[in-house]
Amino acid sequence: MIDLARDAHSGLPDKRQVAASFSRAAASYDSVAALQRAVGSQLLQRLPATVSPQRWLDLGSGTGYFSRALAERFPEGQGIALDIAEGMLQHARPLGGAEQFIAGDAEHLPLQAESCGLIFSSLALQWCDSFDSVLAEAQRVLRPGGTFAFSSLCVGTLRELRDSWRAVDGFVHVNRFRHFDDYQGLCAASGLTVLSLDTQPEVLHYPDLRSLTHELKALGAHNLNSGRPSGLTGRARMRALVQAYERERQVLGLPATYQVVYGVLQKGIRP
Template structure:
């Protein structure tokens, strides 16, 4: 493996913790997933118009919202929905959209070589510490001409929350994210043809800090990092956090920034 395919991100949470957190969030996820639906819709709009897969994979399908969208878009194709969180799969399967619902890891896909024409993954791959392995597995399971379309998150995401906690204590309170430059290097060294890779900023606004932290918990995306403080957050620290975050307030409310990465790659013939 060359230096261009080494993934520098470390310190991501244990995958079992990620799976358990998202499994617990399965019933609440869709009620607070407006950003996730917007980003996934944007990813769908970026895919090649002439793509007509015989078999597609929704990688990190979650509640299956985009499995159902893919099922509608590519009605004659066979669909596979895959997620590491079995609770999400149990929620998604009765709602349909795909023919198969599979528990699996994006870094070690339980699929045969050259078995898919499309890998679609929206806001799931930021949880993978070894993105080079994700790209390698994608290349393996794609058929010649097949496409990997993904959205993920990079550094700058939840920066207001991170900076506010930094003003309070030295603990890791916000999930770590890969740099966009790392996505560029890893995609360039993947052996896949790069059709497009860019970032797009999204900013959500909340009336207060509690609304933001409640939403992150309902999504299953609250702090899971190694190095996070144990136990409950004391009242004094929480008041200090609120005061620090209030300095970011805008007329629309308290901002929460997301730096979304959109990638489109093709396996050449």
């Protein structure tokens, strides 16, 4: 069962910014989340055929799209939807899918040890400062033989936007992501068995820069890094950014690359 006495939030300012940003985006998120649905669907397909959890956790559940998909796939299991953004949970609760909707942090899960047979997390863990803490919590919360399946983002994501801003000024305008090598090293050292771990690029195309930045804002995924510029971006700098990004234009439009990490790990069974 769930132990609500455990601390659900790390209290870090960055986490509060992430929670607030995604809470504000709850109503608009699904309208622009085609990539998120495609990546999560790919992650579902990567689950081992033998996975049949009595209780599953949708970690970073957002609007609950994949909570409902998990409920459909595992009708005999009990579902927990957990997200750091209360606004997302408020949006998801009336739509069902999970039995419980809980505000919590992936680095400090408010769950008892060995309480879940599956932890599913799609495009949420890139916002966590300490991925080794995420892995340690997955190791703690999974039942023996349980599966941790995740997708995340690594360096190379939004490369075109980052490079275009670099040509304009020296500020941090694009979210930072960890290297794929870091995912490999941390997963190997986690104590979980790595069944698969790889990275695949997904490239979206936009008619103009405004369409991309509007989508990032609607997703709640615009720049949340420390070091980001405060105040409004000047017209001259925006014109320079548009000019720089236009050099990336392809036949299909302006490209935006997402470097997606897919991982499936398993907790060992005690002898």
